[in-house]
Amino acid sequence: MTDAQHGQNVLVLGGSRGIGAAIVRRFVSPGTRVAFTYAGSEAAARALAAETGAEAVRADSADRGAVIAAVAGCGALDVLVVNAGTAILGDPLTLDADAVDRMIDINVRAPYHAAVAAARKMNEGGRIIIIGSVNGDRMPFAGGAAYALTKSAVQGMVRGLARDFGARGITVNAIQPGPTDSDMNPASGPMAELMHSFMAIKRHAKASEIAELVAYIAGPHAAMITGSMQTIDGGFGA
Ligand code: NDP
Numbered sequence: 001m002t003d004a005q006h007g008q009n010v011l012v013l014g015g016s017r018g019i020g021a022a023i024v025r026r027f028v029s030p031g032t033r034v035a036f037t038y039a040g041s042e043a044a045a046r047a048l049a050a051e052t053g054a055e056a057v058r059a060d061s062a063d064r065g066a067v068i069a070a071v072a073g074c075g076a077l078d079v080l081v082v083n084a085g086t087a088i089l090g091d092p093l094t095l096d097a098d099a100v101d102r103m104i105d106i107n108v109r110a111p112y113h114a115a116v117a118a119a120r121k122m123n124e125g126g127r128i129i130i131i132g133s134v135n136g137d138r139m140p141f142a143g144g145a146a147y148a149l150t151k152s153a154v155q156g157m158v159r160g161l162a163r164d165f166g167a168r169g170i171t172v173n174a175i176q177p178g179p180t181d182s183d184m185n186p187a188s189g190p191m192a193e194l195m196h197s198f199m200a201i202k203r204h205a206k207a208s209e210i211a212e213l214v215a216y217i218a219g220p221h222a223a224m225i226t227g228s229m230q231t232i233d234g235g236f237g238a
Helices: 016-026 041-054 064-070 098-120 145-168 192-198 207-218
Strands: 009-013 033-038 054-057 081-084 125-129 172-178 229-232
Touching: 009 064, 009 098, 016 033, 016 081, 016 207, 033 041, 041 054, 041 172, 054 172, 064 081, 064 098, 064 172, 081 098, 081 207, 081 229, 125 207, 125 229, 172 207, 207 229
Parallel strands: 009 033, 009 081, 033 054, 081 125, 125 172, 172 229
Antiparallel strands: none
């Protein structure tokens, strides 16, 4: 038995790899309809769809129309998880401005428009969950300003949208991981030692650990948790 309820209609934006794929796996259960989007990783998306029975939908989160169409195409959702995200890190004096703006499209504009599109049809008591980052609270190394601003923006939209949709029992929350093993941030990568130096528990989280928290927030025991940032970071921000 999962925390997420059976018979639900679930969409995960950005589910082909990493944390998103773990979330898809966590939600798949008999009677639950799970769809996920992907942009670049078609082979991974197809493999995950074949493994889990979830539906893979190509939709680039940098394309507002594609995001809204993907959400609207799922009908009345019970759970929307916006996981799709990119991290463009580096010296702001030399970072490519178009790449930074594309990250803002994916990490900020897409969650906002997806949440609004979902809320148009969402069932009473629905759940909107956006994967933010502990870097929305703390950016302890150079080169992360643009990424951090996207994750701080998530905090503002979560607080506001929680008030907009609360009357229908819809909760809106952010999950804020710290370092989590994925293609974006491999546990064995060059940044790992630096990351661990900021943490009380000096290891990367597993994607499945993040997915467990998502499932809890999506589940029946979390109906009074809204407008909140749920940080799961091994003490990175402590
Ligand atoms: P990965 O790079 O491993 O995976 C990213 C996922 O997002 C892929 O499924 C990818 O799909 C999808 N995605 C990326 N861009 C787009 C796009 N334009 N349109 C649709 N889907 C897209 O990242 P993680 O799993 O590590 O990260 C997932 C989320 O967690 C992100 O929001 C990230 O900021 C956040 N996070 C991660 C942390 C970490 O340490 N890993 C820490 C804190 C937060 P595809 O390849 O098909 O395009």
